[in-house]
Amino acid sequence: MRTILSPQAKLGSSQGGFTPLSRLTDGDHGWVRVRVRVSRIWVASNPDTGTEYSLDCLLIDDEGVTMQARAPRGDTMKRLKHQLAEGKVYALSDFTVVPREHEYMACSNALMIYMNKQTVVDEIEDDTGSLIPLHSFEFVDFNDVPSRNGDKRFFTDVIGEIVSVEEMGETWKWKTWRNISFRNIRLCDLRGRKLNVALFGELGRRFDAEQVFKQGQNVPIVAVFAGMLVQWYSGKEFTIRSTSASKYYLDLDIPEVQEFRESLMDPHKPIDLLPCQVQNPVNLADLVKSWRTIKQLKSLNPHELQWGTTFLCTATLKGIDCTRGWFYWSCFHCKRSIGVVDGIFSSCIHGCPKDPPPFRRYKLNAVMEDATGTMDVMIFDDQARQLLGAAAEEFVGGVTGEKISAVLCSHQSRSFVIAAANGCFVVKHILNEDELQLIGSAQVAAGGDPLLLEEESSSVSYNSGPIKIKEEIMVVKEESEAGGGCESTQDGGLSRILQLQFTSEKGEDGD
Incomplete structure (x- = not known):
C-alpha cells in the first residue's frame, strides 16, 4: 500500500507541527510553521539619507539553527515593527524562503525568509520555546x-x-x-x-x-x-x-x-x-570664511600649515603634468602605494592582505588657474573619478595621461575644497550647486558677503579650445549596491567604461 506524505511531513515537521529551519527549502511555504526566537532585529537603512529599506531579524530555532528574515519597506514592515521584539519566541507561517542576498547577511545560512503581507506572526508565551538560545554569533578571528x-x-x-x-x-x-x-x-x-x-x-x-x-x-x-x-x-x-x-x-x-x-x-x-585620538571635524562657520584665490593660496606654505587645513577656491583645471604618469598601483585595503618591479608587486608596508591584488588609482598632478594665477594641486582617486566619470581601472587600452588631461581641460570653472597635506595642496572635495547654496546661506547668516570683491575673486571663465569626447566603445557593468546603508553608484548602479577619442576643435561653444 502506497503512503502519501503531507507537505509538512515531507519537510520533516517536528512535534507540535513546527518545521525546523534546517528543513526549509526554496519557495512559498503557506502551509509551514516555524517556531523561532528573534535574537536580533534592526531596520536596514542608509545613514546618509535616513532612508529605510527593510526590517531584518536574525532567527534561531530549537536546533540552534539561524536564518535571517526580512520584511521589505512598506505596510508589512510597519506592521512587523510593532509585532516583533528581540528575545521573544514566535510561530511564523505564510512566508517565502529564498536564497540569501549577496550583501549584508547576519549569518551564513544559504537561505533566508521573506515576510510579506500574508505572513502570520503569533507570539508563543508559554515555556515551549524556552530552550531556544537567546543569542547566536559567527565570531571572526x-x-x-x-x-x-x-x-x-x-x-x-x-x-x-x-x-x-x-x-x-x-x-x-x-x-x-x-x-x-x-x-x-x-x-x-x-x-x-x-x-x-x-x-x-x-x-x-x-x-x-x-x-x-x-x-x-x-x-x-x-x-x-x-x-x-x-x-x-x-x-x-x-x-x-x-x-x-x-x-x-x-x-x-x-x-x-x-x-x-x-x-x-x-x-x-x-x-x-x-581622549579621541583621530578626528577631523569641520566648523561650517570657519569653512565659509575660507575662500581664497590662487594667489592667496600660493602665498601660504603648505609645510607650515596644520595637516588637513582646508580652503575653498573656485578655479579652472588646465590639465595634468603627465611626466610621472596619472595613476599609481595601490593596496586595495589601505590605498598606499605598492611597488612593482618586472610585473611583480611588493608587499604592503602596513602588512595588509595580498588579496584582492593591487590595482590602479588616480594620482593627478594637476594645474589650476583663476584670474590671479596658476598653482599645482594633487587630485587623488575619489575626486578624480568624480571629474572623469570612471575609475582608473575602467579605462581600457589607449587612454593616456594626455587624453585625461584633455578631459579635465574641457571642464568649466569649479569650486574646490583644498587641503594642506604632506607638504602640498590636495583637492579633497568638489562642491556641487546644492553645497554652494548651503555655503552661501551660511555666509549670509554669519554676516558675510557671499560675493567676493573682484580683486579677491578666484572665479574665471577659461576657454582653451573645447574638447569633444566621442564614445567609441561603451561597456556597461552592472554594480548592485543594496540597501543595508550602502552608497549607490552613479547612474542607478551602472558604471560606464569608456574608450575615448579626443578631438580638439576651436570655437566659441564647448561640449
Missing part, C-alpha cells in the same frame, strides 16, 4: 578581520576584552554636509592581538564609557560586537565599524564569553579612558 575589508557579503561578529575606550569624536562627511559622531574602542583577543572598534552616531553615544571605565579598573570586561563591517581607517588601520544592524553586548551570559574569560591568563590591566 582577529587575524581574519583584514581579509573582510570592503567585503559586504556578511556582517562581522567579534569577541574580545576591552582595553581602552575613547571619548566621543567627530568627523566631517562631505556627502551629508555634517559632522558625524563616533567612539573608538580597543579590543584584545586571547593572543594579545588588538582590534579597533568604531561605533557611530547613537550607538556610540549610548555606550556608557564612564561605567565601563569604572568597572574595568578591577575586572576584565568581555565585549561582543555583532553586525559590523570591516574598513581601513588612516591612523586606526583595520577597524570593525558599526552599521544599522550593529549591536554590542558586555559580559554576555553565553558559553563563548565564559570560555573567553576563563582563558584570560595575564594579570588584569585596568581599562584606559582616552
Whole structure:
C-alpha cells in the first residue's frame, strides 16, 4: 500500500507541527510553521539619507539553527515593527524562503525568509520555546578581520576584552554636509592581538564609557560586537565599524564569553579612558570664511600649515603634468602605494592582505588657474573619478595621461575644497550647486558677503579650445549596491567604461 506524505511531513515537521529551519527549502511555504526566537532585529537603512529599506531579524530555532528574515519597506514592515521584539519566541507561517542576498547577511545560512503581507506572526508565551538560545554569533578571528575589508557579503561578529575606550569624536562627511559622531574602542583577543572598534552616531553615544571605565579598573570586561563591517581607517588601520544592524553586548551570559574569560591568563590591566585620538571635524562657520584665490593660496606654505587645513577656491583645471604618469598601483585595503618591479608587486608596508591584488588609482598632478594665477594641486582617486566619470581601472587600452588631461581641460570653472597635506595642496572635495547654496546661506547668516570683491575673486571663465569626447566603445557593468546603508553608484548602479577619442576643435561653444 502506497503512503502519501503531507507537505509538512515531507519537510520533516517536528512535534507540535513546527518545521525546523534546517528543513526549509526554496519557495512559498503557506502551509509551514516555524517556531523561532528573534535574537536580533534592526531596520536596514542608509545613514546618509535616513532612508529605510527593510526590517531584518536574525532567527534561531530549537536546533540552534539561524536564518535571517526580512520584511521589505512598506505596510508589512510597519506592521512587523510593532509585532516583533528581540528575545521573544514566535510561530511564523505564510512566508517565502529564498536564497540569501549577496550583501549584508547576519549569518551564513544559504537561505533566508521573506515576510510579506500574508505572513502570520503569533507570539508563543508559554515555556515551549524556552530552550531556544537567546543569542547566536559567527565570531571572526582577529587575524581574519583584514581579509573582510570592503567585503559586504556578511556582517562581522567579534569577541574580545576591552582595553581602552575613547571619548566621543567627530568627523566631517562631505556627502551629508555634517559632522558625524563616533567612539573608538580597543579590543584584545586571547593572543594579545588588538582590534579597533568604531561605533557611530547613537550607538556610540549610548555606550556608557564612564561605567565601563569604572568597572574595568578591577575586572576584565568581555565585549561582543555583532553586525559590523570591516574598513581601513588612516591612523586606526583595520577597524570593525558599526552599521544599522550593529549591536554590542558586555559580559554576555553565553558559553563563548565564559570560555573567553576563563582563558584570560595575564594579570588584569585596568581599562584606559582616552581622549579621541583621530578626528577631523569641520566648523561650517570657519569653512565659509575660507575662500581664497590662487594667489592667496600660493602665498601660504603648505609645510607650515596644520595637516588637513582646508580652503575653498573656485578655479579652472588646465590639465595634468603627465611626466610621472596619472595613476599609481595601490593596496586595495589601505590605498598606499605598492611597488612593482618586472610585473611583480611588493608587499604592503602596513602588512595588509595580498588579496584582492593591487590595482590602479588616480594620482593627478594637476594645474589650476583663476584670474590671479596658476598653482599645482594633487587630485587623488575619489575626486578624480568624480571629474572623469570612471575609475582608473575602467579605462581600457589607449587612454593616456594626455587624453585625461584633455578631459579635465574641457571642464568649466569649479569650486574646490583644498587641503594642506604632506607638504602640498590636495583637492579633497568638489562642491556641487546644492553645497554652494548651503555655503552661501551660511555666509549670509554669519554676516558675510557671499560675493567676493573682484580683486579677491578666484572665479574665471577659461576657454582653451573645447574638447569633444566621442564614445567609441561603451561597456556597461552592472554594480548592485543594496540597501543595508550602502552608497549607490552613479547612474542607478551602472558604471560606464569608456574608450575615448579626443578631438580638439576651436570655437566659441564647448561640449
